[in-house]
Amino acid sequence: MMILLIGLIIGSFLNVCIYRIPKSQSIVYPSSHCYQCKSPLKPLDLIPVFSYIFLGGRCRYCNTQISIRYMLVELLTGIIFLLLFFKYFLSINYIFYAILLCILIIITFIDYDHQIIPDGLIVSGFLLGLLYKLTLYLFIKESIGIINSLLGFFVGGGLFLLIAVISKGGMGGGDIKLMAMLGFLLGWRYIIFISLLSFIIGSIISIGLLLIKVKTRKDTIPFGPFIALATFISILYYEPIVSWYIKFIYKL
Helix, strand or coil, X not given: CHHHHHXXXXXXXXXXXXXXXXXXXXXXXXXXXXXCCCCECCHHHCCCCXXXXXXXXXXXXXXXXXXXXXXXXXXXXXXXXXXXXXXXXXXXXXXXXXXXXXXXXXXXXXXXXXXXXXXXXXXXXXXXXXXHHHHHHHHCCCCCCHHHHHHHHHHXXXXXXXXXXXXXXXXXXXXXXXXXXXXXXXXXXXXXXXXXXXXXXXXXXXXXXXXXXXCCCCCCCCCHHHHHHHHHHHHHHHHHHHHHHHHHHHHC
16 A cells, blocks of 8 residues: 555656656746646645545636546556555666656656656656666666667667668657667567567557547557556566567467
8 A cells, every 4th residue: 555655645746747847847846836826735635646636626716627637647556556566576677667667657648648758757767777786786686688788778679770761760769769779678588578469559550549549540659658558467477488489379
């Protein structure tokens, strides 16, 4: 229950990041306020999920409708923290993956809204990876795995760079940098898996959006959210999925 609560609280902070980072605003100052009437929000207005429900999805001060997405981001973050806990418990790996997925949640919604992936988030991911690897090496005496990280960096970034060149801009620079960062953090095996899975997810969702006419062929569909979802799945289920696939191939 505590893990879920922490996830909900952090999800509330991620909402601030999603709104302010594309506007080049500080994520710390000023304090939380209604973006319509500018009224500072009181503690009772900032309880994750519950404040939204109790206030009927409206600002207490000006009655402006608040997007339900704020609550959904909080719930999403809480559920992710809980699922990670079930697999990694309270460990270095748990902290690393939780922070990484927080970065990916921010990237997902910024890319969806603005079709950009801010460089600051990519740099934050690289710094997170370096800190994680140094912590493992200094305190747990595990290998840094620099070769694996470099291979992941070049495989992830190189593959998407090649796709961008062949498709003449069909893949954005932010996606290339994101894949290079994830490859550095997770290694070449994971980044190949993430690449394949992101294209499968992207194809299914894109076709679905076209069929229900939410998007048209002329609309841009950001790829960052597909990469983020594929990464989340790989962090939780890489081993069982690969094991199932190998067994499936042997049976053919």
